[in-house]
Amino acid sequence: MQSKFKRILFGGDYNPNQWPKEVWAQDMAYFKDAHINSATINVFSWAKIQPSENEYDFTELDEIVDMLSNENYDIVMATSTAALPAWMVKKYPETMSTDYEGRRHKFGARHNFCPNSLVYQKYAKTLATELAKRYSGNKNISVWHINNEYGGYCYCDNCQKQFRVWLKDKYKTIDAVNDAWNTEFWGHTFYDWDEIVVPNELSEEAWDGMTSFAGISTDYRRFYSDSMLNCYKLERDAVKAIIPDALVTTNLMGTFKGLDYFKWAKEMDIVSWDNYPAYDTPWSMVAMTHDLMRGLKDEPFMLMEQTPSQQNWQHYNSLKRPGQMRAQSYQTIAHGADTIQFFQLRRSKGGCEKFHGAVIAHVGTNDTRVFRETAQLGRELESFGTRTLGTRNKSDVGIIFDWDNYWALEYTSGPTRDLKYVDQIHHYYEYFYNKNISVDMIPVDGDFSKYKVIAAPVLYMVKEGMKEKLEQFVKNGGTLITTFMSGIVDQSDNVHLGGYPGPLREMAGVWVEEIDALAPEQSNTVSFSDGKEYKCNLLCDLMHPEGAEVLATYESDFYAGMPAVTKNSYGKGHVYYVATQLEAAGLARVLDEATDEVSVSGVIAEETGLEITCRESENTRFYFVMNFTDEKQALPASLAGKVDLITGETAKEGDMMNKWDVKILQEAL
Ligand SMILES: [Zn+2]
Structure with a gap:
């Protein structure tokens, strides 16, 4: 496909506004040495460009834009709306968010706004409009970057009022709300809309981070994601009203739980994201997250941020070892990136990010290891020209990732607290990664027909229409792999009655009667027909085959001999059901069979650690x-x-x- 860029954007966040002018010229010379061709500016400058309610001052930003334009940079222009200016909080305290414990926050920090504050919305939209008007004629602005790392949470009265409006729109009647949330339970029946309150520590989530009503809590997640998305759209539309062909994005954060990124991506011209693995994050997890970001639009993406070396906000902010940043950058491109951008280009003098790595360190010169490694990468990327831009990753395997499932699964009270959605997805991804089998991370409403194999681990919430879609895929010859804790509830977190795995029961050819939770010190063993044995733990479904072939059984406990892995023929395809958390070798055995029979293979035939x-x-x-x-x-x-x-x-x-x-x-x- 045609890339959205004319070259690989190489650069990152640049805040010359934090530095005296004499530093700027020196920076530009150093950046040229590093083959930097792009800068992201104006990310946190609201206080400077709008010093009071009715006053805008673009003097300094004009100079920065001119300086970068004169050097033919690709400018990524941010809108500065992710941290409120002090004057706004003083005059309109309701623009600040209210936390989980119900406390309205005072001025400070960032990502601190209430997305449902009409005052915030008005000023954010106006600022985006003013910026678009000011710079509409500048051809060096390649990307408009709305806000920054949308996140945070708010439980204020504005949000509560708006939540009721959102619910009315979704459910139409209060009876439908009661029905969806099963409020007969504990007698939580609502008589009127204004009795509904936000689910936080003061209400339904009063016990140890758990919720009494996952239906309410999941709906609040959906509502909140929509509220933030509404803020993004207000600014995007403001920019596009002035510059209709603007390329608009906002930087996402991988598997961040708070926002339904598949829904967001539909509103974005290109996905961009910030990659900050910890020192012990598996490389397969980093690869999976890149694939997820590519999968949001099924298109190449931007790497908006990574650190050239160190982070500052993790527990242990290790240096990237010599060569690591370069290898990590190429991994990013390998999985679909068309840009490599850093946070940041010059290291801050003060504030909490003064220890966050940057291309130019506090010493202020280009004579550092990190600078030399950056320059080497810049030189290499420049030499590729447009060769890799817009190229595609092709996959026979899709893994379903779904934010509704993420939220609902982790809200469940029982059967275990150790069940983590992203870890379960990664457990399956890791097999394909180790075999160098390309994977697309796909949404529940994606095009399943493109794939030979679809893995849907812990598909706990099977929403309307999914049963038919998955059945169609398998009937047409596809292989579906699913697991314990699948097919349990509908979109409102009410159980699909009639036996687990509910809507998947017929195609999987199994009935799960009970689910046993194993404590961390407990395990069971699974034995295959050839006698090979593998450990399993976490959860064990006790299930009965209903037409499925039994591939493996439990070895111990009162359910010894019951099926632990099954395979069912359905139409022209197959459904594998893995009833427990298998150790990697055991899972590999199941997935080897599932992939071999439909000729899914790695990008090369050999096994390798590369x-x-x-x-x-x-x-x-x-x-x-x-x-x-x-x-x-x-x-x-x-x-x-x-x-x-x-x-x-x-x-x-x-x-x-x-x-x-x-x-x-x-x-x-
Ligand atoms: Zn709020």
């Missing part, structure tokens, strides 16, 4: 080959003879790759 991910243009396949392991890895034979895009050298079988080494090998199509 990560190999492909992007394709019309005429070239690019193999991104990366070593994220601690051991040297030999280049597999099937990649020999291909030319490395980075060095121009021809790869040879057995070429040794050290940790963090990268090759981009090209194959004509």
Whole structure:
């Protein structure tokens, strides 16, 4: 596809407004050395560009825009609305958010606004309009970046009023609300809309972070995601009213729980996101999150932020080791990025991000390891020109990711508190990652027909229409893999009666009678027909086959001999049901069978410890080959003879790759 960019954007957040003018010219010279061609500006400048209610001052921003435009930068123009100016909070305290404990916050921090404050909305929209008017003629502004990392939560009276409006729109009658939330339970019946209050620690979520009514709590999540999205749309529409062809985004945060990013992506021209793995985050998790961000629109995305080395807000902010930032950047491109941008270009002098890594460190020169590594990457990316831009990742496997499921599953009271949605999805993703099988992360309303295999781990909430969609996929020859805690509830978190896994029961060919929760120190064993045994833990479904073939059974406890893994033929396809959390080797065995029988394979035939991910243009396949392991890895034979895009050298079988080494090998199509 056509990329949205003319070159790989390489740069990041730049805040010259925090520095005296004499620093600016020096920065521009250093950035040129690093092959930086893009800057994200005006992210937190509301107080400066609107110093009072009726006054705008773009003097300094004009100078910054001119400076960058003169050097032909791709400018990413943010709208500055993620931190309120002090004058606004003083005059309109209701613009600040109210927390989970019901306390209205005072001036301070960021991401601190109430999305349902009409005052906030008015001033944010007006600011976006003023910025768009001011810079509409500037051809160097490539992207409009609304707000920043939308997040936070609010439980104020404004939000409560608006929640009732949202509910009226969704349910029409109070009886329908009572029905959806099953309020006969504990006699929580509502007689009138104004009896509904926000679910926080003062109401339904009064016990240890759990909720008494997952229906209410899940609806509040949906409402809140919509409220934030409404703020985004107000600003986006303000920009587009002045600049109709503006490319508009906001930076997302991977598997962040608060917002339904699939719904958001429909309103964004391009997805962008901020990648901040911790020192111990598995590389497969980072890869999965990139795939999720690509999957939001099924298109290449922007990496809006990563640190050149260190973070400041994690528990242990390790340095990126020599070569790590470069390898991590190539992994990002491998999974679909068309930009590499940093937070930030010059390290802050004060404030909580003074220890956050930057291209230019506090020493203020270009003579640092981090600068040299940045410059090397910049030089390499510049040399590729447009070759990788707009190229696509192709997958036979889809894994369903769904924010409604994320929320509802983690709101459930029982059967275990250790069930974490993202970890369960990753458990399955990791198998495909280790085999270098390309995966798309897909929404429940995605096009399933593109895939041979769809994995739907812990598909707890099966909403209206999903049963039919999944059945159609399997009937047409698809393979569906699903697990324990699937098919349990409908979109309002009410149980699908008539036996688990509810709407999936017929196609899976099993009936789950009971669900046992295992404490961390407990486990069971699963035995396959050839006698091979694997550990399992967390949850164990006690189930009866209803036509499904039993692939493995439990070995111990009173349910020894009952099925633990089954496979059912349904139409032209198959449904695998994995009734417990299997250790990785056991899960691999099931997934090997499921993928082999429909000829799903890795991007190369050989097994390897290297990560190999492909992007394709019309005429070239690019193999991104990366070593994220601690051991040297030999280049597999099937990649020999291909030319490395980075060095121009021809790869040879057995070429040794050290940790963090990268090759981009090209194959004509
Ligand atoms: Zn609010």
